[in-house]
Structure formats: structure tokens, C-alpha cells
Amino acid sequence: MTIAPDEQDTMRSNLDLIGRTDVVDYEAIFSVVGVEEANGLHPVDNNCKTLFTWDYTKGARPGLDKLYEKSKKAQWNGQTDLPWETEVDTWKLAEEAYTDDQSGFFNADLSGTVVEKWGKKEWIQFGIENQKWSLSQFMHGEQGALVCTAKIVETAPWIDAKYYAAQQVADEARHVEVFSKYLNDKLDGHYQMNGHLGMLLDDIVNDSNWDMTYLGMQVMVEGLALAAFGFAHQMTKEPLLKQLLRYVMADEARHVAFGILSLQEYYQGLTQAELRERQEFAFEAAVRMNDRLASQEVWERMGVPVKDAVKLLTQATDRKDFQVLLFSKIVPNCKKLGLLDAGDGWLRKKFTDLGAIAFEDWQDTTLDEDALADASPMERGLV
Ligand SMILES: [Fe+2]
Ligand SMILES: [Fe+2]
Numbered sequence: 001m002t003i004a005p006d007e008q009d010t011m012r013s014n015l016d017l018i019g020r021t022d023v024v025d026y027e028a029i030f031s032v033v034g035v036e037e038a039n040g041l042h043p044v045d046n047n048c049k050t051l052f053t054w055d056y057t058k059g060a061r062p063g064l065d066k067l068y069e070k071s072k073k074a075q076w077n078g079q080t081d082l083p084w085e086t087e088v089d090t091w092k093l094a095e096e097a098y099t100d101d102q103s104g105f106f107n108a109d110l111s112g113t114v115v116e117k118w119g120k121k122e123w124i125q126f127g128i129e130n131q132k133w134s135l136s137q138f139m140h141g142e143q144g145a146l147v148c149t150a151k152i153v154e155t156a157p158w159i160d161a162k163y164y165a166a167q168q169v170a171d172e173a174r175h176v177e178v179f180s181k182y183l184n185d186k187l188d189g190h191y192q193m194n195g196h197l198g199m200l201l202d203d204i205v206n207d208s209n210w211d212m213t214y215l216g217m218q219v220m221v222e223g224l225a226l227a228a229f230g231f232a233h234q235m236t237k238e239p240l241l242k243q244l245l246r247y248v249m250a251d252e253a254r255h256v257a258f259g260i261l262s263l264q265e266y267y268q269g270l271t272q273a274e275l276r277e278r279q280e281f282a283f284e285a286a287v288r289m290n291d292r293l294a295s296q297e298v299w300e301r302m303g304v305p306v307k308d309a310v311k312l313l314t315q316a317t318d319r320k321d322f323q324v325l326l327f328s329k330i331v332p333n334c335k336k337l338g339l340l341d342a343g344d345g346w347l348r349k350k351f352t353d354l355g356a357i358a359f360e361d362w363q364d365t366t367l368d369e370d371a372l373a374d375a376s377p378m379e380r381g382l383v
Contacts, residue, residue, distance in 0.1 A: 044206055048151065055159060061160040065160050071168070074250065082178065083240055088241075090131075132189075134295075135179055135182065138228070145221065155213065171251040192297070197288070254370070260366045267337055276342070278339060293326070
């Protein structure tokens with residue numbers, strides 16, 4: 001079959017989109033290394049136009065207005081509403097998790113790797129580092145959300161969206177604050193941002209289309225965060241972290257709902273070519289997030305060479321099964337937006353490659369009870 005030149009332009013390959021042919025290629029994943037600037041600041045160009053609107057009609061978009069009103073009642077104070085006096089014994093908690101076999105690697109073939117010689121002490125340290133790394137990436141992602149929602153205030157065309165996004169800016173500031181405080185006060189500091197997460201956040205901030213901020217941050221990054229917070233909340237036995245995550249999750253459910261409500265309307269007016277661009281962006285975001293879950297900075301800190309980490313990750317099927325669960329919110333939300341099956345169902349095929357398509361009929365986040373709840377987490381007794 002001959003492909004017309006204009007059609008060729010839209011058929012971007014994995015190599016064009018994510019810089020490699022195979023979605024799962026750990027050697028390629030480990031070759032992307034995050035670097036922090038020496039002056040402690042990371043500049044990114046924002047190519048999106050700031051929009052003023054002269055239509056001040058509050059409630060013109062009732063769904064967004066409802067979320068805005070709910071959000072006003074749901075504010076909490078990260079400094080005073082959490083039990084910061086709680087003593088956290090990191091080693092003891094990691095030892096309990098070790099006994100519960102949570103490493104995901106105990107059934108893997110460790111032979112020929114440095115991990116083969118690890119005893120209980122190293123596995124416990126690995127558990128501690130993994131938790132510190134995860135919470136660090138949550139913190140960096142929260143800063144991404146803070147910056148992106150400030151961008152949405154500037155670039156969204158509707159007053160109801162600007163109002164709601166302003167509420168979310170305050171939510172995200174609180175989230176950065178509480179993760180940073182937990183890492184500093186209870187875990188002795190944080191990891192730098194993972195390179196893959198950094199690339200994704202840069203792409204989102206850099207994009208010239210206002211709706212891509214929503215798709216990248218509200219739907220993809222926050223959708224994965226909502227699932228990840230949920231699992232971390234379920235797994236942890238530490239009461240301060242449990243409460244912190246529960247409060248953050250209550251806010252995040254509204255944030256994802258904000259993305260879905262806004263994009264549903266906007267996407268109805270897009271052409272197939274424009275929708276395809278959104279599908280590609282969603283796929284790229286999904287791969288970047290999947291890549292970051294290889295947690296390469298932890299392997300490095302534990303002194304595990306890349307080839308050993310690649311061998312372990314390749315055969316750790318339990319870990320992969322768990323990882324794919326993190327897409328349980330993203331896939332139904334993309335379906336609700338019409339992205340899964342737009343055009344020839346391109347994104348459906350890509351999510352199938354990632355092993356995540358089975359979640360398509362799970363509940364989407366506009367129906368999440370937290371997003372619809374009225375009172376603050378304290379009033380609802382969420383602990
Ligand atoms: Fe957040
Ligand atoms: Fe958020």
C-alpha cells in the first residue's frame with residue numbers, strides 16, 4: 001500500500017515519540033539520567049499564550065463551578081492538621097515490610113548479580129531507599145502540578161476553569177509542603193527528580209496548546225498519582241503518612257475530575273488530526289511515567305550495576321503486575337475523553353502494548369466519591 005505524504009506525517013513511530021522502538025527497554029531507560037542544575041533552578045520555556053476572558057459569567061460551566069465550590073470547603077492546613085509529632089521508626093517499618101515480602105524480587109533469579117549476596121540488612125535498606133525515592137518523586141510531581149495549575153489559571157479560556165485552577169494551586173502548594181516536610185523531618189532528606197519524570201514535566205510546561213497542560217498533568221500525571229497514593233496508603237502502617245496520603249488523595253480526586261470535565265467539552269470540537277496529537281501525547285506521558293518506575297536512582301545508591309538491575313527488572317513479573325495497576329485510573333479516563341478509540345483506536349493499541357488496556361472499564365475519576373464530597377477531610381474523618 002502506498003502511503004500519501006500527508007498521511008506519513010501523522011504516522012509517527014515509537015522512535016519518533018519516545019526515542020526507542022520497544023516500549024520496555026531497560027537499557028534505554030537507564031541511559032536517561034536526571035541532573036540537577038548547580039544553581040538549584042531549572043528554567044523551562046512556556047510557549048503557551050496567556051488568555052484574559054471578558055466573559056465573567058460564574059457557573060457557565062456548572063460542573064466546574066460545582067468543583068470550585070466544593071474545593072473552597074475542602075481546604076486543610078498541612079502545618080496544623082496532621083499529627084507531625086508522630087515518631088517514625090523507618091528501619092522497623094521497613095523490616096516489617098521485608099518480612100511481608102514486599103520487595104517484589106524474592107522470587108527472581110538473583111544469580112550472577114551483586115544482589116545475590118544481599119542479606120536481610122541490604123533488603124531492608126533497599127526498602128527504605130525505595131520509599132524515600134517514591135515520596136521524593138511524589139514531591140517533585142507535586143511541584144510540577146503547582147506550576148502547571150498556575151499555568152492553567154493563565155491559559156484556560158473559561159472563567160470557571162480559572163477560578164477552579166486557582167483553588168488547585170493552593171492544594172498543590174500544600175502537597176509540596178507536606179511531602180517535603182515528611183521527607184525532611186522523618187526520612188532525612190530526598191532524592192533528586194528522576195530524569196524521565198523531568199522530561200515529561202518539561203514537555204507539559206513547554207507545550208503551546210493550553211489543553212495539553214490539562215492532559216499531561218491533570219489526566220496523566222495526576223491520574224497515576226491518584227492510583228499510586230492509593231496503594232501507598234493501603235500498604236503503609238505508619239499513621240502520619242497514612243493520614244497525609246489520605247488527605248492528599250481527597251484533593252487529587254477533584255483535580256483529575258477537573259481535567260476530565262474540561263477536556264470532554266474541548267475535545268468534542270477537535271479534528272481527527274488534533275485528537276491524534278493528543279493520543280500521542282498521552283502515550284508519550286504514559287511511557288515516561290512507566291520508565292520512571294524503574295527507580296534507577298535507587299539501584300545506583302545501592303551500588304547495583306545497570307546490567308544487574310536490568311536483569312532483575314526484566315524477570316520481576318510480580319513487580320510488573322503491580323506497576324501496571326498504576327494505570328488503573330488513566331485508561332478509563334482516556335476512554336471517557338474519547339481518546340482511546342479516536343481515529344483507528346491508536347491509543348487502545350498502545351495501552352495494549354503497555355499491558356494496561358484491561359482497566360478500560362474501571363470507574364473513571366469524575367465518579368470518584370472524593371471528587372464529589374463536600375466537606376474537608378477532617379470533617380469527613382478521613383484518616
Ligand atoms: Fe497534588
Ligand atoms: Fe493534584
